[in-house]
Amino acid sequence: MESCALKDVSFEVEDGLFVGLIGHTGSGKSTLIQHLNGLMKPTSGTVYFDEEDIFAPGYDLKGLRSRVGLVFQYPEYQLFEQDIITDVKFGPKNMGLKDDEASGRAEEALRLVGVDPRLYKRSPFEISGGQKRRVAIAGVLAMGPRVLILDEPTAGLDPKGRDEILDCIDALHTEKGMTVILVSHSMDDVARYADRLLVMDKSRLCYYDTPKEVFTHYKELERMGLSAPQITYLAADLRRAGIMVDERMSTIEEAKAEILGFFHDKDKDHNSI
Amino acid sequence: MLRDITIGQYYPVASRIHALDPRTKLAATMLYLLSLFMTDSVAGYAIATIFLFSVIRLSRVPFRFMVRGLKAIMILLVLSVSFNLFLTPGTELFGIGFIHITYEGLFTALFMAVRLVYLVLGSSIMTLTTTPNALTDGLEKSLGFMKRFGVPVHEIAMMMSIALRFIPILVEETDKIMKAQTARGADFESGGLIQKARAMVPLLVPLFISAFRRALDLSMAMEARCYHGGEGRTKMRPLRYGKNDMHAYVIILIYFILMLLTNLLPF
Amino acid sequence: MNIIEAAHIFFDYVQKDENDQIEEINEALSDLSISIEKGSFVCILGHNGSGKSTFAKLLNGLSLPKEGTVLISGMDTRDESRLLNIRKTCGMVFQNPDNQIIANVVEEDVAFGPENLGVPTEEIVRRVDDALKKVGMEAYRLNSPNRLSGGQKQRVAIAGVMAMKPECIVLDEPTAMLDPSGRRDVLRTVHELNKKEGITIVHITHYMEEAVDADRIIVMDDGRVVMDDEPRKIFSRVDELRNLSLSVPQITELAYELRQAGMPIPLGILTREELLQYIIPLMKRAERKGAGADA
Incomplete structure (x- = not known):
């Protein structure tokens, strides 16, 4: 019955990177991220944070969890307090912070995810789904992590809720310099936001490269039950028709620039893709 | 920890036990459980052991899967064994300080442990070989007469x-x-x-x-x-007794009578 | 003939406080009229809170409108004597795959509907066989639903409805909690049921890509219908869709952007093939011209 959920996975994430983690359901993504903040312990091998072995005896795992924040799937299902602000304070309080300091952290976190201060005293069960999710993310942010790991933070949301969450994560990355690991099923989303992609298949790490590089292997991705963004396929189709666009274009903006470039020679010479 | 509870987990294979009517299995389980409480002789436990393991064999559920159900009662098992072991008065085998282990204590503790394990194994056979729906169907039908007394x-x-x-x-x-x-x-x-x-x-x-x-x-x-x-x-799948159910009833009755008879034996 | 006829529907959500006093009234649907033709595949789009799920629940009498009438195959959902008939005519599949499977074995779950309807035993067995085959889940007949993937669970739920021999299936965001392959399987299944079995499908979603192959798209906002047309026409109105916080499929959006930049591409491009058909000749011509200028 026991099976191996991860096999010989090795990779390094530099400070400040936005990493997308993709893979078919059951490929080991969720297991992998739970190792990164010490919730799960590997049978063999280890995880280093700031060059320190997090599974070494005496390592402060609780401290690690405040620096490597992990947001689970459907995080709104973990809300439990009477009001939003108290719920967000749960993390900082567990870190041993004083009440006013915890409040400060909570307010800051709620501001970062764009929750209206007028809602702070409302019950977390009375607000909309998208808002609940942002409150739950704030609950992790309030601990002040340097690394933020999110497991499909947009699952089940409508396009508006989806964009709000992704923009908020992107802002944390670009403005706060936070390292982000985003588990996602949407190739379009990771193409748009990620600097690097980790691709998992059958418990193994298959690719770790820039999204553009990874997407050029779209045939292999399909074999893993994944796909590339529509734009990547468009590029391949165009090239097959003899039109040599950049095969590595993957977002709408890039495709637009590339295609329009054909009609303006100047742009064609220094396309930035 | 909670995962280890096998009660309520159906193990899907085709076996003669699986194919029995849930009412048969309910009745058989009741009689089996009752039989364990009625005997405390070695012979009785020998018969129960043969019966239990034959049924496990017939059910085609891997033994290690059944044993998992025992983990959940580990604490209960350890507690009741130690109570019996340390607190039963009788002929002392050995003692350190205030701890005395008696011959009788050892004996009852052993029986207690076997009885508990057999109880759990026996009832998990029923749940492992019967889909919960069939089980509730069986209960609904067996207890159907209670509707007349206003029981929903x-x-x-x-x-x-x-x-x-x-x-x-x-x-x-x-x-x-x-x-x-x-x-x-x-x-x-x-x-x-x-x-x-x-x-x-x-x-x-x-x-x-x-x-x-x-x-x-x-x-x-x-x-x-x-x-x-x-x-x-x-x-x-309406409940219908088949030929196998009749055989099963005969077997369980014979078993039950044998267990009753063991009480007449001197050992 | 229309299988669903909803006319001038009003529906409120009333929030009460501890003392049963009315605290807040939210109007979820206001003067909504939608009729759906038998045998068609209709997508209802809208963001969360647009009223689409509220509307879905009116379609098999799970809730009743405050004002207006809902007729299913001519039966009024207020008529309690027809309730079972309405529910069997217009089956429902919900969002959360775990919370709509009742039994502990796949086939027993599929049989749940017919059992409730008092269908004779042999007929139930036949229907369960048939329904499981139609959704491609016959191999999982004796499995526990807990061991299935989200997409498989949803297909079991669809089989459960099919076993009641419905004329119409309403699916309320059935793909929202699924991964891409689960979404594809569920969509393929409902399209097949529509084509092969002639089942009317009302598919409620906020994924625009899922609406491309529908016969008709209804866009809801704020409890009203704001657009109602065939997909191509709907997808021509990119700016309006964006304003309704709906996203447009990537290819449609790219085509739209290129058109805005002056390329002669028609509105409402739905697939990659269509887009290629327009841009390849244009780009080839531009390339030749470019090459000519260089020489």
């Missing part, structure tokens, strides 16, 4: 069946919420009793809310699929 038998059976369906889901959910709160610095392990109880709030509140939400969803889904109580319901 159908409703109780339906509730049991649904509870069984949602146990694994809620177990998984508990695990997930626990991990999520741990990621937020929650501590479920250290501290005294009161602290531990307080630490459960961030786990229990979301769990209850989720259970209520699921219950609401499910009741709506049931209504949408034309559920309107037990009245006028038909069954895809």
